[in-house]
Amino acid sequence: MEKADRKTRLAVVSAMLTGNPGRVYSLKVFCDMFGAAKSTMSEDISILRGIFKKYGRGDIEVALGAGGGVKFVPAPTAQQKEEILKEIAGLLSDPSRILPGGYIYTVDVFSNPQYVTAMGDILASMFTRANPDFVATVETKGIALGFSVARALGKPLVIARRDHKITEGSVVTINYLTGSSRRMVTMSMSKRAVSAGQKALLVDDFIAGGGTVHALCEMMKEFSITVVGIGTAIVTRQPEKKQVDNYRALLVLEEVDTAAERIVIHPA
Amino acid sequence: MEKADRKTRLAVVSAMLTGNPGRVYSLKVFCDMFGAAKSTMSEDISILRGIFKKYGRGDIEVALGAGGGVKFVPAPTAQQKEEILKEIAGLLSDPSRILPGGYIYTVDVFSNPQYVTAMGDILASMFTRANPDFVATVETKGIALGFSVARALGKPLVIARRDHKITEGSVVTINYLTGSSRRMVTMSMSKRAVSAGQKALLVDDFIAGGGTVHALCEMMKEFSITVVGIGTAIVTRQPEKKQVDNYRALLVLEEVDTAAERIVIHPA
Numbered sequence: 346m347e348k349a350d351r352k353t354r355l356a357v358v359s360a361m362l363t364g365n366p367g368r369v370y371s372l373k374v375f376c377d378m379f380g381a382a383k384s385t386m387s388e389d390i391s392i393l394r395g396i397f398k399k400y401g402r403g404d405i406e407v408a409l410g411a412g413g414g415v416k417f418v419p420a421p422t423a424q425q426k427e428e429i430l431k432e433i434a435g436l437l438s439d440p441s442r443i444l445p446g447g448y449i450y451t452v453d454v455f456s457n458p459q460y461v462t463a464m465g466d467i468l469a470s471m472f473t474r475a476n477p478d479f480v481a482t483v484e485t486k487g488i489a490l491g492f493s494v495a496r497a498l499g500k501p502l503v504i505a506r507r508d509h510k511i512t513e514g515s516v517v518t519i520n521y522l523t524g525s526s527r528r529m530v531t532m533s534m535s536k537r538a539v540s541a542g543q544k545a546l547l548v549d550d551f552i553a554g555g556g557t558v559h560a561l562c563e564m565m566k567e568f569s570i571t572v573v574g575i576g577t578a579i580v581t582r583q584p585e586k587k588q589v590d591n592y593r594a595l596l597v598l599e600e601v602d603t604a605a606e607r608i609v610i611h612p613a
Numbered sequence: 614m615e616k617a618d619r620k621t622r623l624a625v626v627s628a629m630l631t632g633n634p635g636r637v638y639s640l641k642v643f644c645d646m647f648g649a650a651k652s653t654m655s656e657d658i659s660i661l662r663g664i665f666k667k668y669g670r671g672d673i674e675v676a677l678g679a680g681g682g683v684k685f686v687p688a689p690t691a692q693q694k695e696e697i698l699k700e701i702a703g704l705l706s707d708p709s710r711i712l713p714g715g716y717i718y719t720v721d722v723f724s725n726p727q728y729v730t731a732m733g734d735i736l737a738s739m740f741t742r743a744n745p746d747f748v749a750t751v752e753t754k755g756i757a758l759g760f761s762v763a764r765a766l767g768k769p770l771v772i773a774r775r776d777h778k779i780t781e782g783s784v785v786t787i788n789y790l791t792g793s794s795r796r797m798v799t800m801s802m803s804k805r806a807v808s809a810g811q812k813a814l815l816v817d818d819f820i821a822g823g824g825t826v827h828a829l830c831e832m833m834k835e836f837s838i839t840v841v842g843i844g845t846a847i848v849t850r851q852p853e854k855k856q857v858d859n860y861r862a863l864l865v866l867e868e869v870d871t872a873a874e875r876i877v878i879h880p881a
Contacts, residue, residue, distance in 0.1 A: 352620040353664050359627040360670045368727060378668070396621050400646070402628045450782050452803055456771065458764035459636060485752045485774055492757040496726035503724065506753055508775075514718050535720055 349379040354389050355396070362393075362405060362417035366469075367499015371414040390415050401425055418473055419466035419497045429463045430612035434596055437579075440606040447601045449608055451579070455486050455550050464595055465493025468548060468576040471593055472498070475573040477546035479503050479539065481565070483532065483557055487550035490578060494548050501538075503545075505561060509533035517567050521560035532560050534568070541569035552577040552594065555587035562589065580613070617647040622657050623664070630661075630673060630685035634737075635767015639682040658683050669693055686741055687734035687765045697731040698880035702864055705847075708874040715869045717876055719847070723754050723818050732863055733761025736816060736844040739861055740766070743841040745814035747771050747807065749833070751800065751825055755818035758846060762816050769806075771813075773829060777801035785835050789828035800828050802836070809837035820845040820862065823855035830857065848881070 349357070358375060372386045379386075394405040401422040407415050421429075433454060442450040454460050468490075481503045482491030488504060495502035507530065509516045516533040523530050539545075547561050558575055565572050580587075580594035599609035617625070626643060640654045647654075662673040669690040675683050689697075701722060710718040722728050736758075749771045750759030756772060763770040775798065777784045784801040791798050807813075815829050826843055833840050848855075848862035867877035 352623050352660075353668075355620050355624040356627040356661055356664045357668045357670060359624040360631040360665065363628040363631045364670075365727065365730075392620075393624055396624045397628065400621075400625045402625060402632075444779060444782055446779060448780050450780065450803075450805060452772075452781060452806060453769065456760070456763070456806075457769050458760065458767065459633065461760070462633075462764065485756070485772060486778075486780065488753070488756040489760040489770060492724070492726065492729070492760055495724070496730065499726065501721065501725050502757060504720075504753060510754075511712060511714060512716050512718065512754065513720060514712055537718060538720060538724075 347380065349381070351389065351392075354379050354381065354386075355393055358389060358393060359397075359402075362415070363403070365499070366403075366417050366419055366497045369408070369414040369416045416499065418470070420470050421463070421467050426467050427612065429460070430467075430595055433460055433464070434610045434612060437596070437598075437610050438608045440608060442608060443601060443603055443606060447603050449598075449601055451550070452486060455578070456489055458489075461489045461493050464578050465490060466497050467595060468494045468578075468593075469497030471576060472546050472574040475546060476544065477573050478543040480546045480548055481505065481534075481561060482548045483507075483561060487548065487578075490550050491548040494546070494576065498546075500546075503534065503538045505532045505534045505564060507531060507533075517564065519560060519564055519567065521556060521563070523554075523556050530557075530560075532557075532564060534564055536568075539568050539570060543568075543570050544573045545570050547572055547575045548577070549575075550578045551581075552579070552587065552589070552592060553581045554584060555589040555592075558592065559588035579610070615648065617649070619657065619660075622647050622649065622654075623661055626657060626661060627665075627670075630683070631671070633767070634671075634685050634687055634765045637676070637682040637684045684767065686738070688738050689731070689735050694735050695880065697728070698735075698863055701728055701732070702878045702880060705864070705866075705878050706876045708876060710876060711869060711871055711874060715871050717866075717869055719818070720754060723846070724757055726757075729757045729761050732846050733758055734765050735863060736762045736846075736861075737765030739844060740814050740842040743814060744812065745841050746811040748814045748816055749773065749802075749829060750816045751775075751829060755816065755846075758818050759816040762814070762844065766814075768814075771802065771806045773800045773802045773832060775799060775801075785832065787828060787832055787835065789824060789831070791822075791824050798825075798828075800825075800832060802832055807836050807838060811836075811838050812841045813838050814842045814844065815840055816843075817845050819847045819849075820855065820857070820860060821849045822852060823857040823860075826860065827856035847878070 404418045404420045480495040513535040515536045518533040575592035672686045672688045748763040781803040783804045786801040843860035
């Protein structure tokens, strides 16, 4: 291919990195693509890194040496986080979302790609340093969020299911009580999905009592996997004592007042 | 903010568009960000479009006039499609994936962000012109794929569930028979998630008899929604007669020979 000029190289590399977070590209890929020298591409990456930093487009991490390369890591700025979380909190505080029993309808927010991607990027940026091998979540509502965190980190998603199907292969199943209704619930995870000794980041859309996430922690123990972080989109103020305590949340649901038709939720 | 040069503008716009497929950005956003004239940004977009086309990074669509703007649409090239689908077919043909009953283990592929994003981009590019209002899928295994298609199109995802939870609000429930085991299965969808008259793109990870997707079509009828497309990652060769016929598939599963320990699967 004919040689490309710098603006072309930067535009293409920007698209490739942004479109594939966590994926390590060796400089050679870019050298071959553009007919450019390695020193030129190194300089390009350095320029792009500066541009991304200045305009809040995320980080580019460089690993030197053999097997080295560059990868993109979403890194929302404080202002970007505040803007999007305020917007989501605003949406979720609409009283028409109140459901019987004081629950709130959040399904639309957790299946809107723009919101889910933004929340996924923020959660991923909180746990980049923990360097998990995979992201684990529980079906159903949180899967898109879990996937978005996994995508932002460039790691696989592992889903624990309420039932289990033959297509999961052999599974480990645990039983636990849900915090609110004290019903016994089953959770299964495929044995093939993970290996002993790995590090897991647990992600859920909603933590109230923390029973589900606690059960997911128990599941990880069954697989001899270390939990290196717990992230949730929403945590409820009550009950104050959760079954897990080392979690990080994006939004705090202060109260759902069914009588006054009021939902109070704000960025954490 | 100080004025940015062209390479900076192209790199930032490239990242913003690629990172937010389907989202419409007015040129004014970019003008304000870079202190650039509208004519300058128009020229930038035109240059970026040419670069994306040349390097197979997707399409930039331009809508003129008030409320107009630009948006990014993933558009994998024939070569990119072939490469990634061959790679996925290669992975899936590993005989260690054979499960009892002639099923195959695909969970890891459908939760690997790189593969799921690539398949999502390809499916989305097949149905861009159908212009769906949302993407619908059935839990659980296909949710990440459905979400990726939705993300690539910049549209919401709607999930039909096997059970239903109080957090879904009011739901419509239908019963249907699964093709293989002739068990009766329930499928529920939240009333709030969709509106009559909308257009739906149905996405599933796997079509064998087509019973699930057929049921999802029936569900759409209940909501007076038009199905404008059906996309699946994998379709089985047998049975030849499916309960739906107007689907498009990425991969064809020819056979799972449990005796010979052989899986034959190839790009469609």
